[in-house]
Amino acid sequence: REEKQLELTLEALISQVADLKNSLVSFIYKLENEYDRLTWPSVLDSFALLSGQLNTLNKVLKHEKTPLLRNQVIIPLVLSPDRDEEIMRQTEGRVPVFSHEVVPDHLRTKPDPEVEEQEKQLITDAARISPDGAQKQIQSLNKMCSNLLEKISKEERESESGGLRQNKQTFNPTDTNALVAAVAFGKGLSNRRPPGSGGSVQSGQPGAGAIIAGASGMQQVPMSSAPAQQQPMLAGVQMAQAGQPGKMPSGIKTNIKSASMHPYQR
Amino acid sequence: MEAPPVTMMPVTGGTINMMEYLLQGSVLDQSLESLLHRLRGLCDNMEPETFLDHEMVFLLKGQQASPFVLRARRSMDKSGMPWHLRYLGQPEIGDKNRHALVRNCVDIATSDNLTDFLVEMGFRMDHEFVAKGHVFRKGIMKIVVYKIFRILMPGNTDSIEPLSLSYLVELNVVAPAGQDVVSDDMRNFAEQLKPLVHLEKIDPKRLM
Numbered sequence: 001r002e003e004k005q006l007e008l009t010l011e012a013l014i015s016q017v018a019d020l021k022n023s024l025v026s027f028i029y030k031l032e033n034e035y036d037r038l039t040w041p042s043v044l045d046s047f048a049l050l051s052g053q054l055n056t057l058n059k060v061l062k063h064e065k066t067p068l069l070r071n072q073v074i075i076p077l078v079l080s081p082d083r084d085e086e087i088m089r090q091t092e093g094r095v096p097v098f099s100h101e102v103v104p105d106h107l108r109t110k111p112d113p114e115v116e117e118q119e120k121q122l123i124t125d126a127a128r129i130s131p132d133g134a135q136k137q138i139q140s141l142n143k144m145c146s147n148l149l150e151k152i153s154k155e156e157r158e159s160e161s162g163g164l165r166q167n168k169q170t171f172n173p174t175d176t177n178a179l180v181a182a183v184a185f186g187k188g189l190s191n192r193r194p195p196g197s198g199g200s201v202q203s204g205q206p207g208a209g210a211i212i213a214g215a216s217g218m219q220q221v222p223m224s225s226a227p228a229q230q231q232p233m234l235a236g237v238q239m240a241q242a243g244q245p246g247k248m249p250s251g252i253k254t255n256i257k258s259a260s261m262h263p264y265q266r
Numbered sequence: 267m268e269a270p271p272v273t274m275m276p277v278t279g280g281t282i283n284m285m286e287y288l289l290q291g292s293v294l295d296q297s298l299e300s301l302l303h304r305l306r307g308l309c310d311n312m313e314p315e316t317f318l319d320h321e322m323v324f325l326l327k328g329q330q331a332s333p334f335v336l337r338a339r340r341s342m343d344k345s346g347m348p349w350h351l352r353y354l355g356q357p358e359i360g361d362k363n364r365h366a367l368v369r370n371c372v373d374i375a376t377s378d379n380l381t382d383f384l385v386e387m388g389f390r391m392d393h394e395f396v397a398k399g400h401v402f403r404k405g406i407m408k409i410v411v412y413k414i415f416r417i418l419m420p421g422n423t424d425s426i427e428p429l430s431l432s433y434l435v436e437l438n439v440v441a442p443a444g445q446d447v448v449s450d451d452m453r454n455f456a457e458q459l460k461p462l463v464h465l466e467k468i469d470p471k472r473l474m
């Protein structure tokens with residue numbers, strides 16, 4: 001069962017490392033060939049990709065199903081100075097021979113001497129600080145980081161909203177209401193109100209006269225209930241014109257009365 | 267004289283009662299281009315269609331308080347098109363979950379002596395306007411972006427002036443009654459037009 005786990009872990013690690021290698025390759029290619037056209041965001045993207053992949057690699061290593069790899073030892077079983085085709089294929093031509101020179105480099109677990117020195121230094125420094133002092137340092141670091149984060153996010157929000165404010169006015173709600181009211185019940189479009197239109201009404205052809213008669217409102221009510229003929233229509237137009245300018249309110253009242261008294265119910 | 271609500275009407279044959287689902291918004295003149303670009307991308311791929319229509323709204327005042335309203339529309343730029351007569355009922359007061367304005371709708375194509383006929387029947391023209399704009403389609407949804415022009419001299423459609431500095435944007439679907447999934451589709455489409463336009467259901471009675 002542990003062997004199975006080990007196998008699974010190794011497979012996962014191999015795939016993660018292969019992904020990492022690929023992104024490194026593409027990044028190097030980008031840097032070498034497109035360096036004159038490279039933009040900072042593009043470089044940041046590559047770094048972010050690498051960092052994400054390193055993160056997943058770490059997660060795989062820390063996963064509870066991974067056995068303690070620390071306890072495993074890798075021992076080379078066969079060392080030969082001959083070219084090995086299998087190794088060549090697997091490493092894409094970089095390692096042709098699995099020999100005495102190659103093995104120490106590739107299978108080492110000890111870090112570089114300089115790195116080892118630095119690590120030793122850090123360990124002694126850390127041991128020197130008392131636990132309280134260490135705690136205080138941790139807290140101040142956390143506080144500084146959160147302050148910085150807040151400042152950055154506030155800047156971002158303000159610049160975004162500033163930009164938005166300029167672009168925002170693509171519509172005007174008052175206009176929306178005015179237009180909807182116009183379409184729904186003719187607010188602002190009614191032809192009865194403007195006094196200028198009453199004066200300029202021409203009694204032209206009968207067809208135009210019919211529409212104009214309609215536009216001049218309810219003056220035509222008693223006229224049109226009679227059988228429709230052209231002459232009464234035209235006469236109605238003349239009458240309406242004569243009566244229209246000053247007489248509209250009273251005209252409306254009488255028309256309603258005459259309409260309700262009419263024998264033909266509508 | 268209003269048609270009773272759909273749910274009370276028995277099905278006695280004839281045509282299915284169609285409902286119009288409507289969302290409205292507006293866009294300022296300077297942002298029209300970006301809206302048209304976005305619509306061209308979102309909607310079905312067809313030749314951009316413009317229209318110039320003259321709409322007249324006729325009222326029949328009976329003894330009751332509310333008059334009967336009919337809308338007659340004719341195309342001013344396309345010759346040979348029939349006139350379009352439309353009846354729109356009162357908006358249905360549904361639950362708040364319905365995202366669009368729903369009202370009964372009857373559409374009829376007529377010949378061009380429609381205005382004479384309506385006047386003979388006793389209708390009077392209440393107001394008229396000219397609408398000029400673009401039409402887009404997406405499936406059963408129709409998106410219309412148009413500018414409303416006031417007619418300065420009654421009957422003369424050449425002397426017109428714009429009513430405001432905005433274009434009205436309408437998203438409507440004509441579908442049989444009871445299909446509330448239509449309003450969900452409309453709302454999803456309206457989401458895609460934000461923040462350029464806010465399409466919402468606007469109750470005309472609030473604006474009276």
